[in-house]
Amino acid sequence: MRLRHLILSLLLALPLLAWAADGTATITADAPYVRQPPPSARAAGAFMTLRNTGQTALRLVAASTPAAGTAELHTHHEEDGMMKMRRVEAIDIPAGGEAVLRPGGLHVMLIDLHAPLAEGDSVPLTLHFDGGASLRVDAPVRRQIPTADHAPRH
Amino acid sequence: MNRREWGRRLLGAALLAYTALAQATETPVWALDEPMPLRARYLLVGPDGGAVSDEDFRGRFQLITFGYTFCPDICPTTLLDMAEALRQLDGLPVQGLFVTVDPQRDTREVLKTYTAYFDPRILGLGGSPELVARAAANFRVRYARVETGPDPENYAVDHAAGLYLLDKDGLFLRKFAYGTPPAQIAAEIRAYASGE
Ligand SMILES: [Cu+2]
Numbered sequence: 051m052r053l054r055h056l057i058l059s060l061l062l063a064l065p066l067l068a069w070a071a072d073g074t075a076t077i078t079a080d081a082p083y084v085r086q087p088p089p090s091a092r093a094a095g096a097f098m099t100l101r102n103t104g105q106t107a108l109r110l111v112a113a114s115t116p117a118a119g120t121a122e123l124h125t126h127h128e129e130d131g132m133m134k135m136r137r138v139e140a141i142d143i144p145a146g147g148e149a150v151l152r153p154g155g156l157h158v159m160l161i162d163l164h165a166p167l168a169e170g171d172s173v174p175l176t177l178h179f180d181g182g183a184s185l186r187v188d189a190p191v192r193r194q195i196p197t198a199d200h201a202p203r204h
Numbered sequence: 205m206n207r208r209e210w211g212r213r214l215l216g217a218a219l220l221a222y223t224a225l226a227q228a229t230e231t232p233v234w235a236l237d238e239p240m241p242l243r244a245r246y247l248l249v250g251p252d253g254g255a256v257s258d259e260d261f262r263g264r265f266q267l268i269t270f271g272y273t274f275c276p277d278i279c280p281t282t283l284l285d286m287a288e289a290l291r292q293l294d295g296l297p298v299q300g301l302f303v304t305v306d307p308q309r310d311t312r313e314v315l316k317t318y319t320a321y322f323d324p325r326i327l328g329l330g331g332s333p334e335l336v337a338r339a340a341a342n343f344r345v346r347y348a349r350v351e352t353g354p355d356p357e358n359y360a361v362d363h364a365a366g367l368y369l370l371d372k373d374g375l376f377l378r379k380f381a382y383g384t385p386p387a388q389i390a391a392e393i394r395a396y397a398s399g400e
Contacts, residue, residue, distance in 0.1 A: 085277060088321035090314045093358075095276035122353050126278065128365075130346070133278045133382070135360040137352040153277040161358050194280065196288035199385045 076104030077143065077179070082189040084173045085153065089166045094118075095157040096175060096189050099150050102143040109180035110141040110149070117173045119162030126154055135159075140180065153194075167191045244368065244376040246339035248303065249331035251316045256329055258374045264297040265393055266370040270345045272306035272361045273318045278382065280322075282365060287323035288386035289393070296397055297372070300326035305347040305363045307336050343368060369393065372400070 082098035102108050113121040123138050141156055143149045151157050158175065167173065171191040178184045244266075250256035258266070267286055271279035279302075286300050302319050304310035307330045310318075315328030330336065340347060347363035365382035367389065377396060380389050 085280065087276070088273070088280070088318045090317035090321075091273050091276075091280075092309075093274050093276050120353070120355070120358070122358075124276075124352070131364050132346055132348070132362040133365045134350070134362045135275070135278075135352065136350075153281060157276060159276055161353075161355075194277075194284055196284045197281065197383060197385050199387050 076106075077102050077108055077183075077185055079177065079185060079187040082175070082187045083192045084160065084167060084189045086167055086169055086191050086193045087163070092162055094160045094163060094167060095124075095153070096121075096160060096173065097151045097153065097157055098187065098189065099148055100141070100143050100177075101148045102145060105145050107145050108143045108183075110143065110177055111139070111180050112178040113158045114176045114178070115160060115173060117164055117167070118160040119164070120160075121175070122159045122161065123156070124159040125156045169193050242344050242368075242376050243342040244370050244374060245342050246303070246329070247331075248329040248335055248339055249312070250327060250329055251312055251319075253312060256327070258370065261299045261370075262374060263372050264299045265372060265397070266299050266301060266368075266374070267389075267393075268301045268303060268343070268368040268370065269366065270303045270305050270340060270343070270347065270363055271365070272304055272363070273310050273314055274306065274358075274360070278365050282367065282382060283319070283322040283326065285384070285386045285389070286326065286367060289389040290323055290325060292386060292390035293393055296393065298393060302326055302328045303336070303339060304328065304330045305336060305340060305345070306349075306361045307331060307333055369396075371396065 078101045080099040080101060082096065084094050084096045087094040100110065110123065113123060115121050123141055124135055125138050126133060126135050128134070141149050149156065169191055173189045173191060175187045175189055176184050177187060245258050247255060247257045267289065269282050269286060271282060273279070283302060290298060290300050300323060302315070304315060310330055312330065315330055319326040319328040345364045347361055349359050349361050351359045367380040369377045369380065371377050
């Protein structure tokens with residue numbers, strides 16, 4: 051009885067985590083892109099807005115891509131007059147909320163790129179969520195533009 | 205020597221002592237949390253393997269930033285903004301410089317390709333860890349190597365961001381904070397150039 055209950059909860063929990071009952075995804079990655087790195091750079095940052103339309107909080111715990119040796123979840127913050135980049139264990143996306151991955155902050159760090167990334171290339175990313183659900187994202191490579199006038203300072 | 209002469213000498217000595225004391229109290233005493241005065245000197249290794257120093261760019265403004273090529277967005281943004289400022293200042297003598305704080309990974313070849321991507325006029329400077337440390341210390345730029353993941357080769361380097369502007373004599377003019385729009389940087393350099 052206990053085992054059956056456990057199996058049942060597991061079966062139910064998995065799809066519920068990322069998919070609503072009607073089969074539509076409760077997590078989306080909006081406007082994903084990879085910032086084009088200079089040709090000799092070993093790493094690149096991937097950015098996007100993760101939206102959770104479900105009623106359960108989600109945690110992004112890992113990312114993977116065939117385009118690079120490693121993908122890590124990172125953040126940036128300013129401290130002691132220095133810009134610091136750090137790995138984070140997870141990125142939380144609250145129920146009905148979002149997590150914004152943007153330059154100067156959270157990003158998926160692609161390390162040891164297998165080939166230089168050209169503008170217009172598409173980088174396939176798989177985002178892995180706590181509980182086993184995953185989301186496939188195609189992130190186009192974009193060349194960044196300079197800071198605009200009146201841009202907010204970090 | 206009469207008493208009057210003695211008195212004059214004593215007064216002279218007292219004045220000297222007083223002046224020395226006044227000078228001593230005028231000498232700035234830097235608290236630990238206060239920024240040390242900046243000395244805009246560097247001796248580094250340029251793209252061709254030769255020594256490059258601040259004295260090589262007399263007669264030109266110098267726009268200098270410290271960073272590393274493994275950095276995924278702070279350094280590329282700074283260099284993109286530097287390149288855009290240079291573009292807007294076309295015709296004015298301004299030298300853009302990128303000093304690596306990661307000389308182990310940022311070899312000359314890596315730096316050359318990296319800076320050329322933003323603007324071929326920007327020079328990437330590096331050298332031995334000691335030379336880089338000295339240049340950074342002169343600019344009061346702090347940096348520290350930090351391991352972020354399981355692979356020790358994929359370390360990050362915490363570092364001060366922003367751009368340093370030197371005048372045509374190599375003297376420090378001002379620092380632009382990270383995120384300063386290039387149009388503003390260009391406008392200020394133009395103002396310095398017309399006011400000299
Ligand atoms: Cu990163």
